[in-house]
Amino acid sequence: MLKRETELEIKRFSARIHMETVKTIAKLGSGHLGGSLSVADLLAVLYHSVMRYDPENPRWEGRDWLVCSKGHAGPAVYSALALKGFMPLEELSTLNAPYTNLPSHCDRFRTKGIDMTTGSLGQGASTAAGIALAHKLKGMSNRVYLIMGDGELNEGQVWEMALFANHRKLDNMTAFVDCNKLQIDGRTDDICDLGDIAGKFREFGWHSKYADGHDVADIYNAIEEAKATPGAPSVIVLHTVKGHGWGAVENTAGSHSLSVSSEQLKEILEEMEKRFAV
Amino acid sequence: MGIVLSKENVSEKTEMRAAYCEGLMELARDNWDIIALDADLMGAMGTKPFQKMYPERAVDCGVQEANLFGVAAGMSAVGYIPFAHTFACFASRRACDQIFISGAYARLNVKVVGSDPGITAMLNGGTHMAFEDMGIMRGIPDMTVLEPTDTVMLKALMHQVVGKYGMHYLRLVRKNVNKVYEEGSSFEIGKAVLLREGGDLTIVSSGYCVAESIKATEILAEQGIEARHLNMFTWKPLDEAAIIRAAEETGAIVTAENHNTVTGLASAVASVLSEHCPVWLETVGVRDEFGDVGSIEYLSERYKLSAPHIVTAAKKALAKKAGR
Numbered sequence: 001m002l003k004r005e006t007e008l009e010i011k012r013f014s015a016r017i018h019m020e021t022v023k024t025i026a027k028l029g030s031g032h033l034g035g036s037l038s039v040a041d042l043l044a045v046l047y048h049s050v051m052r053y054d055p056e057n058p059r060w061e062g063r064d065w066l067v068c069s070k071g072h073a074g075p076a077v078y079s080a081l082a083l084k085g086f087m088p089l090e091e092l093s094t095l096n097a098p099y100t101n102l103p104s105h106c107d108r109f110r111t112k113g114i115d116m117t118t119g120s121l122g123q124g125a126s127t128a129a130g131i132a133l134a135h136k137l138k139g140m141s142n143r144v145y146l147i148m149g150d151g152e153l154n155e156g157q158v159w160e161m162a163l164f165a166n167h168r169k170l171d172n173m174t175a176f177v178d179c180n181k182l183q184i185d186g187r188t189d190d191i192c193d194l195g196d197i198a199g200k201f202r203e204f205g206w207h208s209k210y211a212d213g214h215d216v217a218d219i220y221n222a223i224e225e226a227k228a229t230p231g232a233p234s235v236i237v238l239h240t241v242k243g244h245g246w247g248a249v250e251n252t253a254g255s256h257s258l259s260v261s262s263e264q265l266k267e268i269l270e271e272m273e274k275r276f277a278v
Numbered sequence: 279m280g281i282v283l284s285k286e287n288v289s290e291k292t293e294m295r296a297a298y299c300e301g302l303m304e305l306a307r308d309n310w311d312i313i314a315l316d317a318d319l320m321g322a323m324g325t326k327p328f329q330k331m332y333p334e335r336a337v338d339c340g341v342q343e344a345n346l347f348g349v350a351a352g353m354s355a356v357g358y359i360p361f362a363h364t365f366a367c368f369a370s371r372r373a374c375d376q377i378f379i380s381g382a383y384a385r386l387n388v389k390v391v392g393s394d395p396g397i398t399a400m401l402n403g404g405t406h407m408a409f410e411d412m413g414i415m416r417g418i419p420d421m422t423v424l425e426p427t428d429t430v431m432l433k434a435l436m437h438q439v440v441g442k443y444g445m446h447y448l449r450l451v452r453k454n455v456n457k458v459y460e461e462g463s464s465f466e467i468g469k470a471v472l473l474r475e476g477g478d479l480t481i482v483s484s485g486y487c488v489a490e491s492i493k494a495t496e497i498l499a500e501q502g503i504e505a506r507h508l509n510m511f512t513w514k515p516l517d518e519a520a521i522i523r524a525a526e527e528t529g530a531i532v533t534a535e536n537h538n539t540v541t542g543l544a545s546a547v548a549s550v551l552s553e554h555c556p557v558w559l560e561t562v563g564v565r566d567e568f569g570d571v572g573s574i575e576y577l578s579e580r581y582k583l584s585a586p587h588i589v590t591a592a593k594k595a596l597a598k599k600a601g602r
Binding site: 107108109115116117119120122123125126127128129130131132133134135137138156157160161163164167 | 334335337339340342344345347348349350351352353354355356357358375376379380383384385
């Protein structure tokens with residue numbers, strides 16, 4: 001169980017990830033805001049209380065790996081990394097600028113702390129499974145965390161991996177589905193209905209459950225349960241809100257990629273300060 | 279680099295897939311990072327002995343090529359050196375984006391092995407007949423693109439690609455090919471092999487067409503035409519210097535490949551010639567057509583890849599060079 005004080009720390013950290021992400025995108029003028037904000041709470045839990053890592057040595061052998069297969073959530077991951085010391089906070093303002101280390105989509109070759117290049121949906125699923133299998137073969141205890149979007153589950157490759165990871169008993173891997181119920185063209189149940197996502201993974205042999213993606217204690221407890229479940233990979237399907245924290249765009253498909261003016265930024269930050277104050 | 283040419287241009291006793299498996303086992307003996315992956319074709323590719331010897335390092339993913347190359351890329355991120363095999367058509371066409379993004383763009387280290395290229399897919403027919411795989415792979419930045427000619431070259435190249443970090447594509451016939459090189463031959467990736475000296479024109483060949491081109495050079499020699507013959511087993515990085523030298527010294531070029539000339543060796547060589555030393559070029563290869571089903575003899579004639587067609591192309595090039 002998460003201590004009350006730790007829970008508050010994670011919430012404060014998450015508030016900062018939310019706000020740095022909005023600032024980063026506002027500085028550029030536009031970006032993948034909706035799907036970045038929906039995973040901010042998850043990233044806060046992972047980088048605050050779950051993953052082993054060393055900002056001074058991003059390729060440390062003993063680290064846990066994060067594959068953000070929904071690579072367009074890069075801005076949120078970069079904010080978490082910067083707040084944890086992988087790069088100076090000011091570097092966040094270089095998102096997509098010439099010669100930047102921070103492209104829209106996650107890139108292991110360019111960004112310290114990014115473990116895998118992603119952006120073509122579905123592919124991070126398989127690379128994460130490869131990373132997990134490699135550590136099993138080496139007899140190493142590192143854990144692999146994989147973040148997928150719900151829209152991403154349209155990709156057949158995800159289900160190839162789901163079969164494979166179960167067959168190989170990759171219990172060192174925990175996947176998350178950022179289930180914000182929206183994809184670029186609309187609602188996931190209107191475009192290509194995913195149905196009972198946790199149930200589908202369960203049918204594939206996974207340890208599978210739903211959690212509240214904006215309740216950090218719930219996320220943390222689900223991860224702890226996954227870690228304590230041997231013999232199969234785990235998936236935690238997180239109910240989330242696309243555009244989380246900016247009321248005007250929450251739960252809209254349009255928040256996937258949108259522009260943010262400097263005036264809007266001021267309003268958003270004020271709103272977030274209020275909403276996330278603990 | 280030195281080669282020992284086989285005296286007779288005849289079929290090898292050892293199949294390419296057997297040499298591939300032997301090569302893997304030799305490498306795996308000394309290097310714990312070697313992994314063999316497949317998508318339900320370990321039996322077809324003859325890698326079951328590897329699987330038996332190193333069960334943990336043999337990963338048969340089942341029929342899932344996209345996942346196969348993703349898993350291979352992930353394993354390479356942790357330091358393994360994966361040889362990931364499927365048929366050339368599936369590696370290049372079906373899993374192109376996985377090889378491109380998860381492998382190449384991520385700057386990882388996967389040895390992609392595509393088998394049954396072009397007409398050697400034979401009875402599997404048009405769905406399985408990759409005439410475009412090398413072109414697709416050449417279009418991926420930093421990808422080293424190789425077509426080993428026979429078992430001796432294959433084993434030599436397998437050792438080299440393990441020593442060189444980065445993405446590689448190896449295009450392999452699975453079954454018997456004609457023996458071109460004897461044991462003791464050595465090769466350098468990126469350097470064409472001079473199989474025959476000659477001053478009248480140059481034949482630049484790869485894969486199935488190497489043995490056919492050897493026959494062609496012999497037929498031409500009987501008619502008093504001395505053709506230089508280069509085995510261009512590396513398609514990228516291409517040995518531009520050898521092509522330019524051949525153009526300058528012999529004045530006419532013929533390319534011969536078991537591949538579509540569009541995006542094939544023909545277009546690669548044409549590009550070098552037109553930039554550096556324009557001379558007459560004739561091309562032997564598949565003319566932007568789909569594959570077909572049949573025996574190797576049928577297909578070789580169907581697509582005009584055999585020695586007589588190379589001879590015809592050589593004579594055309596010579597006539598153009600002479601201004602006729």
